[in-house]
Amino acid sequence: MTSSNVSVSHAARDSVLSHAREGAARDPPAEVCGVLVGNRDAGSISSVRPVSNVADDPRVAYELDPAETMAAIDDVEASGADVVGFYHSHPESAPVPSAADRAQASWPGYLYLICNPDGRMTAHEWTGDDFHEVTLTVE
Template sequence: MKVEISITDRQRILDHAASSRDEVCGLLLGDVGRIARVRPCANVSDIPARRFELDPAALIAAWREGRAGGPRVIGHYHSHPTGDARPSATDAAEAAADGAIWVIAAAGQVMAWRAVAAGAVHGRFDPVALSVVAG
């Protein structure tokens, strides 16, 4: 699988990740094969230094916008401030096998993954080729 992201949105994710020592997170909006927009969200986790939890109000609002004709939620991004851009065992334990795109930023790198049953990484994620395009 391949997913396009604009160089601008890729940089927004990297800048958001660099802005905090805690994990940051946000939504990926678009359609199959294309991230049209990234939307930073609050990390409402009780332990944001090691985990992320998207603000439920932001997620619900984005779902509503998608149902009203706007770009759909196709996944989310988060950072690993002290790790790498591969999914952690914690990510795998918390991910549903729903086909959502997970973009992870760490150490100046951005990688994409798809949450699936029996994935190649931790039994939950398959790698996704992230194609950076102008925009």
């Protein structure tokens, strides 16, 4: 991706935030996650595909369900769109990459969007070594 600015559609942003609020309302609260869909070359996110979080402790971690993730990626590619990256929520903390997020990141050049239920959202490109924050513009 290698862009310092990424645009996200209102619909995609609203879907991510709605999903995050659903996770925060659980008892106990849980991180939610999914796939970002759009155009990698243009640096744009047009929609999202929610995926189940199968982490051992979803309150503080996320792990995209492997089968659901592969099915979502296949569907996205079959539609002619691109997988731009992945999203997850931090239901009880700031939307910045955690040590666990860094340890788990495995798609260099892809976007990792993090949000929390109050509506704060950040985007970071994984370089393979660390996250580089990018500007997120809602369009």
